[in-house]
Amino acid sequence: MRNAYHVEHVRAAEAALMARLPEGTLMQRAAAGLAATCARLLGGVYGRRVVLLVGSGDNGGDALYAGARLARRGARVDAILLNPERAHAGGLAALRAAGGRMTGDPAVIDAADLVVDGITGIGGQGGLRPGAAELAARAAGAQALVVAVDVPSGVDASTGVVEGPAVRADVTVTFGTYKPGLLVDPGASHAGVVELVDIGLGPYLPAEPTVAALQAGDVARLLPELSAETDKYRRGVVGVVAGSDRFPGAAVLTVGGALYGAAGYVRLAAPRRVIDLVLQRWPETVCSEARPGEAGRVQAWVVGPGMGTDEVARDRLAEVLASDVPVLVDADGLTLLGKYFGGRADRSAPTVLTPHAGECARLLGAERADVEARRLEHTRQLAERTGATVLLKGSTTLVADPAGAVRVNPTGTPWLGTAGTGDVLSGLIGSLLAAGLPALDAASVGAYLHGLAGRLAADDAPIAAHDVIDHLPAAWRSVGNDHGPVRDARPCL
Protein backbone atom coordinates (compact mmCIF):
# COMPACT_ATOMS: atom_id res chain seq x y z
CA MET A 1 0.00 0.00 0.00
CA ARG A 2 1.28 3.44 -0.84
CA ASN A 3 0.02 5.64 1.99
CA ALA A 4 -0.41 9.40 1.79
CA TYR A 5 -1.16 11.75 4.69
CA HIS A 6 -2.79 15.14 5.05
CA VAL A 7 -0.35 17.95 5.90
CA GLU A 8 -1.61 18.22 9.48
CA HIS A 9 -0.58 14.60 10.13
CA VAL A 10 2.79 15.18 8.46
CA ARG A 11 3.46 18.24 10.62
CA ALA A 12 2.45 16.41 13.81
CA ALA A 13 4.69 13.45 12.96
CA GLU A 14 7.60 15.75 12.10
CA ALA A 15 7.20 17.60 15.39
CA ALA A 16 7.18 14.35 17.38
CA LEU A 17 10.25 13.02 15.57
CA MET A 18 12.14 16.33 15.68
CA ALA A 19 11.72 16.51 19.44
CA ARG A 20 13.92 13.40 19.72
CA LEU A 21 16.66 14.48 17.32
CA PRO A 22 19.35 17.18 17.23
CA GLU A 23 18.15 20.33 15.43
CA GLY A 24 18.38 20.24 11.66
CA THR A 25 18.66 16.45 11.40
CA LEU A 26 15.49 16.02 9.35
CA MET A 27 16.41 18.73 6.90
CA GLN A 28 19.82 17.12 6.40
CA ARG A 29 18.18 13.75 5.75
CA ALA A 30 15.82 15.40 3.25
CA ALA A 31 18.63 17.31 1.52
CA ALA A 32 20.82 14.20 1.27
CA GLY A 33 18.02 12.26 -0.42
CA LEU A 34 17.22 15.14 -2.73
CA ALA A 35 20.86 15.62 -3.75
CA ALA A 36 21.26 11.89 -4.41
CA THR A 37 18.27 11.89 -6.79
CA CYS A 38 19.54 15.01 -8.57
CA ALA A 39 22.99 13.45 -9.02
CA ARG A 40 21.45 10.28 -10.42
CA LEU A 41 19.26 12.21 -12.85
CA LEU A 42 22.23 14.32 -13.97
CA GLY A 43 24.25 11.16 -14.61
CA GLY A 44 27.21 12.74 -12.80
CA VAL A 45 27.66 15.98 -10.92
CA TYR A 46 30.97 17.61 -11.86
CA GLY A 47 30.49 20.55 -14.23
CA ARG A 48 26.70 20.22 -14.40
CA ARG A 49 24.60 23.39 -14.16
CA VAL A 50 22.02 23.39 -11.40
CA VAL A 51 19.61 26.23 -10.63
CA LEU A 52 17.76 26.41 -7.32
CA LEU A 53 14.42 28.24 -7.06
CA VAL A 54 14.31 29.14 -3.39
CA GLY A 55 11.25 30.27 -1.43
CA SER A 56 11.46 31.63 2.10
CA GLY A 57 10.35 28.53 3.98
CA ASP A 58 11.98 25.22 4.87
CA ASN A 59 11.25 23.90 1.38
CA GLY A 60 13.79 26.46 0.16
CA GLY A 61 16.09 25.30 2.98
CA ASP A 62 16.03 21.75 1.62
CA ALA A 63 16.90 23.05 -1.85
CA LEU A 64 19.81 25.14 -0.53
CA TYR A 65 21.36 22.29 1.49
CA ALA A 66 20.95 19.88 -1.45
CA GLY A 67 22.51 22.53 -3.72
CA ALA A 68 25.45 22.78 -1.30
CA ARG A 69 25.98 19.01 -1.56
CA LEU A 70 25.98 19.18 -5.36
CA ALA A 71 28.29 22.22 -5.37
CA ARG A 72 30.77 20.35 -3.16
CA ARG A 73 30.86 17.62 -5.80
CA GLY A 74 31.71 20.11 -8.55
CA ALA A 75 28.33 21.24 -9.90
CA ARG A 76 27.88 24.88 -10.80
CA VAL A 77 24.97 25.89 -8.57
CA ASP A 78 23.04 29.17 -8.90
CA ALA A 79 20.30 30.03 -6.44
CA ILE A 80 17.48 32.44 -7.26
CA LEU A 81 16.02 33.68 -3.98
CA LEU A 82 12.40 34.82 -4.11
CA ASN A 83 12.82 36.79 -0.93
CA PRO A 84 16.54 37.28 -0.12
CA GLU A 85 15.90 38.67 3.40
CA ARG A 86 13.86 35.65 4.45
CA ALA A 87 15.68 32.75 2.79
CA HIS A 88 16.80 29.90 5.09
CA ALA A 89 19.93 31.27 6.78
CA GLY A 90 21.66 27.95 7.47
CA GLY A 91 21.02 26.72 3.93
CA LEU A 92 22.34 29.95 2.43
CA ALA A 93 25.52 29.76 4.48
CA ALA A 94 26.04 26.12 3.48
CA LEU A 95 25.60 26.90 -0.22
CA ARG A 96 27.99 29.87 -0.07
CA ALA A 97 30.58 27.82 1.78
CA ALA A 98 30.35 25.12 -0.92
CA GLY A 99 30.97 27.67 -3.70
CA GLY A 100 27.36 28.15 -4.86
CA ARG A 101 26.25 31.59 -6.03
CA MET A 102 23.17 33.74 -5.53
CA THR A 103 21.77 35.44 -8.59
CA GLY A 104 18.81 37.61 -9.49
CA ASP A 105 19.06 36.76 -13.17
CA PRO A 106 16.44 34.20 -14.28
CA ALA A 107 18.35 33.67 -17.57
CA VAL A 108 20.49 31.06 -15.74
CA ILE A 109 17.43 28.78 -15.95
CA ASP A 110 17.68 28.65 -19.75
CA ALA A 111 21.16 27.13 -19.62
CA ALA A 112 20.56 24.78 -16.68
CA ASP A 113 20.77 20.99 -16.81
CA LEU A 114 18.53 20.71 -13.78
CA VAL A 115 16.21 23.07 -11.90
CA VAL A 116 15.34 22.38 -8.27
CA ASP A 117 11.93 23.72 -7.28
CA GLY A 118 12.17 24.75 -3.62
CA ILE A 119 9.58 27.52 -3.76
CA THR A 120 6.89 25.97 -1.56
CA GLY A 121 6.29 22.55 -0.05
CA ILE A 122 3.65 21.55 2.46
CA GLY A 123 3.42 25.21 3.58
CA GLY A 124 2.27 26.45 0.15
CA GLN A 125 -1.09 28.19 -0.05
CA GLY A 126 -2.97 28.54 -3.34
CA GLY A 127 -1.46 29.09 -6.78
CA LEU A 128 2.01 30.55 -7.08
CA ARG A 129 2.42 34.29 -6.55
CA PRO A 130 3.53 36.27 -9.64
CA GLY A 131 7.32 36.25 -9.06
CA ALA A 132 7.32 32.51 -8.37
CA ALA A 133 4.95 31.83 -11.27
CA GLU A 134 7.33 33.55 -13.71
CA LEU A 135 10.21 31.35 -12.59
CA ALA A 136 8.08 28.22 -12.88
CA ALA A 137 7.04 29.19 -16.41
CA ARG A 138 10.65 29.84 -17.40
CA ALA A 139 11.71 26.46 -16.03
CA ALA A 140 8.89 24.77 -17.96
CA GLY A 141 10.11 26.39 -21.18
CA ALA A 142 13.77 25.44 -20.64
CA GLN A 143 15.57 22.22 -21.52
CA ALA A 144 16.38 21.44 -17.91
CA LEU A 145 14.91 18.58 -15.90
CA VAL A 146 12.71 19.96 -13.14
CA VAL A 147 12.91 18.30 -9.73
CA ALA A 148 10.30 19.40 -7.19
CA VAL A 149 11.23 19.40 -3.51
CA ASP A 150 8.58 17.56 -1.46
CA VAL A 151 5.64 18.86 -3.58
CA PRO A 152 5.54 20.76 -6.90
CA SER A 153 5.08 24.39 -5.86
CA GLY A 154 1.51 25.57 -6.42
CA VAL A 155 0.03 22.10 -5.77
CA ASP A 156 -1.95 21.68 -2.55
CA ALA A 157 -0.17 18.84 -0.77
CA SER A 158 -3.25 17.58 1.08
CA THR A 159 -5.75 17.57 -1.77
CA GLY A 160 -4.06 17.78 -5.18
CA VAL A 161 -5.95 20.99 -5.93
CA VAL A 162 -4.06 23.39 -8.22
CA GLU A 163 -5.39 26.94 -8.05
CA GLY A 164 -3.52 29.00 -10.63
CA PRO A 165 0.06 28.58 -11.82
CA ALA A 166 2.09 25.65 -10.52
CA VAL A 167 5.39 23.92 -11.22
CA ARG A 168 5.33 20.90 -13.54
CA ALA A 169 8.03 18.55 -12.37
CA ASP A 170 9.69 15.61 -14.08
CA VAL A 171 10.48 14.12 -10.68
CA THR A 172 9.22 14.98 -7.21
CA VAL A 173 11.37 13.97 -4.25
CA THR A 174 9.04 13.80 -1.27
CA PHE A 175 10.00 13.34 2.36
CA GLY A 176 8.75 11.03 5.09
CA THR A 177 5.50 10.01 3.42
CA TYR A 178 3.54 10.50 0.21
CA LYS A 179 1.15 13.43 0.22
CA PRO A 180 -2.38 13.04 -1.28
CA GLY A 181 -1.64 15.89 -3.70
CA LEU A 182 1.06 13.77 -5.35
CA LEU A 183 -1.37 10.93 -6.06
CA VAL A 184 -4.61 12.76 -6.89
CA ASP A 185 -5.12 14.87 -10.02
CA PRO A 186 -4.64 17.60 -11.00
CA GLY A 187 -1.70 17.63 -8.54
CA ALA A 188 -0.54 14.15 -9.53
CA SER A 189 0.00 15.14 -13.14
CA HIS A 190 2.24 18.01 -11.97
CA ALA A 191 4.42 15.72 -9.87
CA GLY A 192 5.97 13.47 -12.55
CA VAL A 193 7.70 10.44 -11.05
CA VAL A 194 7.46 10.54 -7.27
CA GLU A 195 10.39 9.33 -5.16
CA LEU A 196 10.00 8.90 -1.42
CA VAL A 197 12.93 9.65 0.88
CA ASP A 198 12.60 7.99 4.28
CA ILE A 199 13.38 10.50 7.03
CA GLY A 200 12.05 8.31 9.85
CA LEU A 201 8.46 9.63 10.10
CA GLY A 202 6.82 6.19 9.78
CA PRO A 203 6.28 5.41 13.49
CA TYR A 204 4.76 8.84 14.14
CA LEU A 205 2.10 8.74 11.43
CA PRO A 206 -1.47 7.57 12.19
CA ALA A 207 -2.41 3.99 11.29
CA GLU A 208 -5.11 5.12 8.82
CA PRO A 209 -3.78 7.08 5.85
CA THR A 210 -5.69 10.00 4.36
CA VAL A 211 -5.46 8.36 0.93
CA ALA A 212 -3.97 4.99 -0.04
CA ALA A 213 -2.97 3.55 -3.41
CA LEU A 214 -3.06 -0.23 -3.84
CA GLN A 215 0.11 -1.84 -5.18
CA ALA A 216 0.22 -5.13 -7.11
CA GLY A 217 0.96 -7.11 -3.93
CA ASP A 218 -2.07 -5.61 -2.16
CA VAL A 219 -4.33 -6.55 -5.06
CA ALA A 220 -2.95 -10.09 -5.04
CA ARG A 221 -3.76 -10.38 -1.33
CA LEU A 222 -7.29 -9.02 -1.75
CA LEU A 223 -8.30 -11.23 -4.67
CA PRO A 224 -10.59 -14.10 -3.69
CA GLU A 225 -8.96 -17.36 -2.78
CA LEU A 226 -9.76 -20.24 -5.13
CA SER A 227 -9.32 -23.84 -4.15
CA ALA A 228 -9.84 -27.17 -5.87
CA GLU A 229 -13.29 -27.35 -4.24
CA THR A 230 -14.36 -23.98 -5.60
CA ASP A 231 -17.29 -24.28 -7.99
CA LYS A 232 -19.40 -21.75 -9.84
CA TYR A 233 -21.92 -21.46 -7.01
CA ARG A 234 -19.32 -20.94 -4.32
CA ARG A 235 -17.64 -18.26 -6.42
CA GLY A 236 -20.85 -16.25 -6.45
CA VAL A 237 -23.39 -15.14 -9.02
CA VAL A 238 -23.44 -11.59 -10.30
CA GLY A 239 -26.70 -10.21 -11.65
CA VAL A 240 -26.62 -7.60 -14.40
CA VAL A 241 -29.46 -5.23 -15.25
CA ALA A 242 -28.17 -3.38 -18.30
CA GLY A 243 -28.97 -2.55 -21.90
CA SER A 244 -32.18 -1.53 -23.60
CA ASP A 245 -33.53 -1.66 -27.13
CA ARG A 246 -31.70 1.61 -27.73
CA PHE A 247 -28.42 0.66 -26.06
CA PRO A 248 -28.04 -3.12 -26.19
CA GLY A 249 -24.24 -2.94 -26.46
CA ALA A 250 -23.88 -1.65 -22.91
CA ALA A 251 -25.11 -5.04 -21.67
CA VAL A 252 -22.54 -6.88 -23.83
CA LEU A 253 -19.72 -4.86 -22.26
CA THR A 254 -21.02 -5.06 -18.70
CA VAL A 255 -21.49 -8.82 -18.95
CA GLY A 256 -18.00 -9.10 -20.48
CA GLY A 257 -16.45 -7.26 -17.53
CA ALA A 258 -18.44 -9.44 -15.11
CA LEU A 259 -17.40 -12.70 -16.80
CA TYR A 260 -13.74 -11.79 -16.32
CA GLY A 261 -14.24 -10.82 -12.70
CA ALA A 262 -14.30 -13.40 -9.94
CA ALA A 263 -17.94 -14.51 -9.95
CA GLY A 264 -18.79 -18.08 -10.97
CA TYR A 265 -21.47 -17.02 -13.39
CA VAL A 266 -23.34 -14.04 -14.72
CA ARG A 267 -27.12 -13.69 -14.75
CA LEU A 268 -28.56 -11.04 -17.06
CA ALA A 269 -32.05 -9.59 -16.62
CA ALA A 270 -32.88 -7.64 -19.79
CA PRO A 271 -35.30 -7.31 -22.74
CA ARG A 272 -35.25 -10.02 -25.46
CA ARG A 273 -33.26 -8.04 -28.04
CA VAL A 274 -30.54 -7.33 -25.49
CA ILE A 275 -30.41 -10.98 -24.46
CA ASP A 276 -30.04 -12.13 -28.08
CA LEU A 277 -27.13 -9.79 -28.64
CA VAL A 278 -25.40 -10.74 -25.40
CA LEU A 279 -25.77 -14.47 -26.12
CA GLN A 280 -24.12 -14.04 -29.52
CA ARG A 281 -21.01 -12.69 -27.83
CA TRP A 282 -21.19 -14.44 -24.45
CA PRO A 283 -23.13 -17.74 -24.73
CA GLU A 284 -22.12 -18.58 -21.15
CA THR A 285 -24.49 -15.89 -19.77
CA VAL A 286 -27.62 -17.07 -17.94
CA CYS A 287 -30.38 -14.80 -19.24
CA SER A 288 -33.87 -13.93 -18.13
CA GLU A 289 -36.54 -11.62 -19.49
CA ALA A 290 -38.17 -11.57 -16.05
CA ARG A 291 -37.92 -8.59 -13.71
CA PRO A 292 -34.73 -8.54 -11.62
CA GLY A 293 -36.63 -9.59 -8.48
CA GLU A 294 -37.80 -12.76 -10.27
CA ALA A 295 -34.65 -13.52 -12.24
CA GLY A 296 -33.15 -15.80 -9.57
CA ARG A 297 -30.77 -15.47 -6.63
CA VAL A 298 -27.55 -13.46 -7.03
CA GLN A 299 -24.81 -12.41 -4.60
CA ALA A 300 -24.49 -8.90 -6.10
CA TRP A 301 -26.21 -6.73 -8.69
CA VAL A 302 -24.85 -4.34 -11.29
CA VAL A 303 -27.54 -1.98 -12.48
CA GLY A 304 -27.61 0.90 -14.91
CA PRO A 305 -25.43 0.79 -18.05
CA GLY A 306 -27.59 1.59 -21.09
CA MET A 307 -30.82 0.63 -19.28
CA GLY A 308 -32.55 3.95 -20.08
CA THR A 309 -34.21 6.33 -17.69
CA ASP A 310 -37.90 5.64 -18.24
CA GLU A 311 -40.34 4.30 -15.66
CA VAL A 312 -39.66 0.67 -16.52
CA ALA A 313 -36.00 1.30 -15.80
CA ARG A 314 -36.92 3.11 -12.59
CA ASP A 315 -38.94 0.10 -11.38
CA ARG A 316 -36.08 -2.27 -12.21
CA LEU A 317 -33.68 -0.13 -10.21
CA ALA A 318 -36.15 -0.02 -7.31
CA GLU A 319 -36.31 -3.84 -7.25
CA VAL A 320 -32.55 -4.16 -7.26
CA LEU A 321 -32.12 -1.58 -4.51
CA ALA A 322 -34.72 -3.43 -2.43
CA SER A 323 -32.57 -6.60 -2.48
CA ASP A 324 -30.38 -7.56 0.46
CA VAL A 325 -27.16 -8.03 -1.55
CA PRO A 326 -24.47 -5.52 -2.60
CA VAL A 327 -25.52 -3.33 -5.53
CA LEU A 328 -23.40 -1.32 -7.94
CA VAL A 329 -25.23 1.57 -9.63
CA ASP A 330 -23.76 3.11 -12.78
CA ALA A 331 -24.67 5.38 -15.71
CA ASP A 332 -28.47 5.56 -16.29
CA GLY A 333 -28.90 4.00 -12.85
CA LEU A 334 -27.22 7.08 -11.35
CA THR A 335 -29.53 9.40 -13.27
CA LEU A 336 -32.52 7.44 -11.94
CA LEU A 337 -31.08 7.48 -8.43
CA GLY A 338 -30.93 11.27 -8.55
CA LYS A 339 -34.32 11.66 -10.20
CA TYR A 340 -36.48 9.22 -8.24
CA PHE A 341 -34.60 8.18 -5.11
CA GLY A 342 -33.36 11.53 -3.78
CA GLY A 343 -29.79 10.56 -4.71
CA ARG A 344 -29.59 8.29 -1.69
CA ALA A 345 -29.03 4.59 -1.25
CA ASP A 346 -30.61 3.73 2.10
CA ARG A 347 -29.94 0.01 2.14
CA SER A 348 -28.72 -2.53 4.65
CA ALA A 349 -26.26 -4.12 2.17
CA PRO A 350 -23.39 -2.16 0.62
CA THR A 351 -23.98 0.09 -2.38
CA VAL A 352 -21.30 1.22 -4.84
CA LEU A 353 -21.80 4.22 -7.13
CA THR A 354 -19.47 4.71 -10.11
CA PRO A 355 -20.05 8.22 -11.47
CA HIS A 356 -17.86 10.21 -13.84
CA ALA A 357 -17.35 13.87 -12.95
CA GLY A 358 -20.57 14.99 -14.71
CA GLU A 359 -22.72 12.40 -12.92
CA CYS A 360 -21.07 13.20 -9.60
CA ALA A 361 -21.75 16.91 -10.17
CA ARG A 362 -25.42 16.22 -10.93
CA LEU A 363 -25.88 14.11 -7.81
CA LEU A 364 -24.25 16.80 -5.66
CA GLY A 365 -25.82 19.80 -7.40
CA ALA A 366 -22.28 21.04 -8.19
CA GLU A 367 -20.42 22.14 -11.33
CA ARG A 368 -18.58 19.51 -13.33
CA ALA A 369 -15.44 21.68 -13.55
CA ASP A 370 -15.45 22.04 -9.78
CA VAL A 371 -15.68 18.27 -9.30
CA GLU A 372 -12.70 17.81 -11.63
CA ALA A 373 -10.68 20.50 -9.84
CA ARG A 374 -11.47 19.12 -6.36
CA ARG A 375 -11.83 15.42 -6.92
CA LEU A 376 -11.00 14.26 -3.40
CA GLU A 377 -13.43 16.64 -1.70
CA HIS A 378 -16.34 15.77 -4.00
CA THR A 379 -15.82 12.00 -3.89
CA ARG A 380 -15.82 12.13 -0.10
CA GLN A 381 -18.86 14.38 -0.07
CA LEU A 382 -20.88 12.07 -2.32
CA ALA A 383 -19.98 9.04 -0.19
CA GLU A 384 -21.05 10.85 2.97
CA ARG A 385 -24.26 12.14 1.46
CA THR A 386 -25.37 8.87 -0.16
CA GLY A 387 -24.07 6.40 2.41
CA ALA A 388 -22.54 4.50 -0.53
CA THR A 389 -18.99 3.68 -1.57
CA VAL A 390 -18.26 6.10 -4.41
CA LEU A 391 -15.83 5.51 -7.26
CA LEU A 392 -15.19 8.72 -9.20
CA LYS A 393 -13.91 7.82 -12.67
CA GLY A 394 -11.47 9.92 -14.65
CA SER A 395 -7.84 10.90 -14.28
CA THR A 396 -6.70 9.27 -11.04
CA THR A 397 -9.86 7.33 -10.19
CA LEU A 398 -10.80 7.74 -6.53
CA VAL A 399 -12.79 5.45 -4.26
CA ALA A 400 -14.25 6.77 -0.99
CA ASP A 401 -16.36 4.84 1.48
CA PRO A 402 -18.90 6.43 3.81
CA ALA A 403 -16.65 5.80 6.83
CA GLY A 404 -14.00 8.11 5.33
CA ALA A 405 -11.43 5.69 3.83
CA VAL A 406 -10.14 6.82 0.43
CA ARG A 407 -8.14 4.96 -2.21
CA VAL A 408 -6.64 6.38 -5.37
CA ASN A 409 -6.02 4.13 -8.35
CA PRO A 410 -2.42 4.06 -9.60
CA THR A 411 -3.09 2.23 -12.89
CA GLY A 412 -4.95 3.43 -15.99
CA THR A 413 -4.21 5.32 -19.17
CA PRO A 414 -5.87 8.25 -20.93
CA TRP A 415 -6.72 5.75 -23.72
CA LEU A 416 -9.38 4.35 -21.37
CA GLY A 417 -11.39 7.51 -21.95
CA THR A 418 -13.52 5.87 -24.64
CA ALA A 419 -17.16 4.77 -24.83
CA GLY A 420 -18.07 1.61 -22.97
CA THR A 421 -15.00 1.19 -20.73
CA GLY A 422 -17.14 2.28 -17.77
CA ASP A 423 -19.58 -0.56 -18.48
CA VAL A 424 -16.69 -3.03 -18.37
CA LEU A 425 -15.57 -1.57 -15.04
CA SER A 426 -19.06 -1.89 -13.57
CA GLY A 427 -19.32 -5.53 -14.54
CA LEU A 428 -15.88 -6.29 -13.17
CA ILE A 429 -16.51 -4.62 -9.80
CA GLY A 430 -19.94 -6.26 -9.53
CA SER A 431 -18.29 -9.61 -10.10
CA LEU A 432 -15.79 -8.93 -7.29
CA LEU A 433 -18.66 -7.92 -5.00
CA ALA A 434 -20.45 -11.18 -5.82
CA ALA A 435 -17.27 -13.07 -4.94
CA GLY A 436 -17.44 -11.53 -1.48
CA LEU A 437 -15.01 -8.60 -1.54
CA PRO A 438 -16.05 -5.68 0.69
CA ALA A 439 -17.21 -2.62 -1.26
CA LEU A 440 -14.03 -0.54 -0.84
CA ASP A 441 -11.83 -3.48 -1.89
CA ALA A 442 -14.06 -4.55 -4.78
CA ALA A 443 -14.12 -1.02 -6.20
CA SER A 444 -10.41 -0.31 -5.79
CA VAL A 445 -9.27 -3.77 -6.95
CA GLY A 446 -11.64 -3.52 -9.92
CA ALA A 447 -10.26 -0.09 -10.83
CA TYR A 448 -6.70 -1.41 -10.52
CA LEU A 449 -7.26 -4.42 -12.81
CA HIS A 450 -9.32 -2.38 -15.28
CA GLY A 451 -6.61 0.30 -15.46
CA LEU A 452 -3.92 -2.32 -15.92
CA ALA A 453 -5.91 -4.11 -18.63
CA GLY A 454 -6.35 -0.74 -20.34
CA ARG A 455 -2.61 -0.12 -20.28
CA LEU A 456 -1.80 -3.60 -21.57
CA ALA A 457 -4.39 -3.21 -24.32
CA ALA A 458 -3.43 0.32 -25.35
CA ASP A 459 0.33 0.06 -25.44
CA ASP A 460 0.38 3.66 -26.76
CA ALA A 461 -2.39 3.24 -29.31
CA PRO A 462 -6.17 3.77 -29.29
CA ILE A 463 -8.34 1.00 -27.86
CA ALA A 464 -12.04 0.16 -27.74
CA ALA A 465 -13.87 -1.07 -24.65
CA HIS A 466 -13.86 -4.73 -25.76
CA ASP A 467 -10.01 -4.62 -25.87
CA VAL A 468 -10.08 -3.94 -22.14
CA ILE A 469 -12.18 -7.08 -21.57
CA ASP A 470 -9.76 -9.10 -23.70
CA HIS A 471 -6.82 -7.97 -21.55
CA LEU A 472 -8.39 -8.60 -18.14
CA PRO A 473 -6.93 -12.12 -17.84
CA ALA A 474 -3.44 -10.74 -18.55
CA ALA A 475 -3.97 -8.05 -15.91
CA TRP A 476 -4.96 -10.70 -13.32
CA ARG A 477 -1.94 -12.81 -14.25
CA SER A 478 0.48 -9.91 -13.99
CA VAL A 479 -0.77 -9.05 -10.50
CA GLY A 480 -0.44 -12.68 -9.44
CA ASN A 481 -2.41 -14.35 -6.73
CA ASP A 482 -1.05 -14.34 -3.23
CA HIS A 483 -2.88 -17.53 -2.35
CA GLY A 484 -0.71 -19.62 -4.67
CA PRO A 485 -1.63 -21.41 -7.88
CA VAL A 486 -4.99 -23.18 -8.08
CA ARG A 487 -4.16 -26.85 -8.41
CA ASP A 488 -6.28 -29.57 -9.88
CA ALA A 489 -7.20 -32.10 -7.19
CA ARG A 490 -6.40 -34.97 -9.57
CA PRO A 491 -2.92 -35.36 -10.99
CA CYS A 492 -2.61 -35.32 -14.79
CA LEU A 493 -1.65 -38.77 -15.98
Ligand SMILES: NC(=O)C1=CN([C@@H]2O[C@H](COP(=O)(O)OP(=O)(O)OC[C@H]3O[C@@H](n4cnc5c(N)ncnc54)[C@H](O)[C@@H]3O)[C@@H](O)[C@H]2O)[C@@H](O)CC1
Ligand atom coordinates in the same frame (compact mmCIF):
# COMPACT_ATOMS: atom_id res chain seq x y z
N1 LIG B 1 9.23 20.26 9.19
C1 LIG B 1 10.16 19.34 8.98
O1 LIG B 1 10.55 18.61 9.85
C2 LIG B 1 10.77 19.19 7.69
C3 LIG B 1 10.37 20.00 6.65
N2 LIG B 1 10.94 19.90 5.49
C4 LIG B 1 10.63 20.83 4.41
O2 LIG B 1 9.92 21.94 4.87
C5 LIG B 1 8.78 22.16 4.06
C6 LIG B 1 7.75 22.91 4.83
O3 LIG B 1 8.36 24.14 5.18
P1 LIG B 1 7.54 25.42 5.63
O4 LIG B 1 6.58 25.04 6.67
O5 LIG B 1 8.56 26.43 5.98
O6 LIG B 1 6.70 25.84 4.38
P2 LIG B 1 7.13 25.94 2.84
O7 LIG B 1 8.55 26.20 2.68
O8 LIG B 1 6.54 24.78 2.15
O9 LIG B 1 6.29 27.21 2.38
C7 LIG B 1 6.22 28.38 3.15
C8 LIG B 1 6.76 29.55 2.37
O10 LIG B 1 6.14 29.64 1.11
C9 LIG B 1 5.56 30.93 0.94
N3 LIG B 1 4.34 30.71 0.14
C10 LIG B 1 3.19 30.14 0.55
N4 LIG B 1 2.31 30.10 -0.46
C11 LIG B 1 2.93 30.65 -1.53
C12 LIG B 1 2.52 30.87 -2.86
N5 LIG B 1 1.28 30.54 -3.28
N6 LIG B 1 3.38 31.44 -3.72
C13 LIG B 1 4.61 31.77 -3.30
N7 LIG B 1 5.05 31.58 -2.05
C14 LIG B 1 4.21 31.04 -1.16
C15 LIG B 1 5.30 31.43 2.32
O11 LIG B 1 5.30 32.84 2.33
C16 LIG B 1 6.47 30.85 3.08
O12 LIG B 1 7.59 31.67 2.93
C17 LIG B 1 8.41 20.78 3.60
O13 LIG B 1 7.60 20.79 2.46
C18 LIG B 1 9.77 20.18 3.36
O14 LIG B 1 10.25 20.55 2.09
C19 LIG B 1 12.03 18.97 5.26
O15 LIG B 1 13.20 19.69 5.49
C20 LIG B 1 11.97 17.77 6.14
C21 LIG B 1 11.80 18.14 7.55
Ligand SMILES: [K+]
Ligand atom coordinates in the same frame (compact mmCIF):
# COMPACT_ATOMS: atom_id res chain seq x y z
K1 LIG C 1 8.53 22.54 -4.06
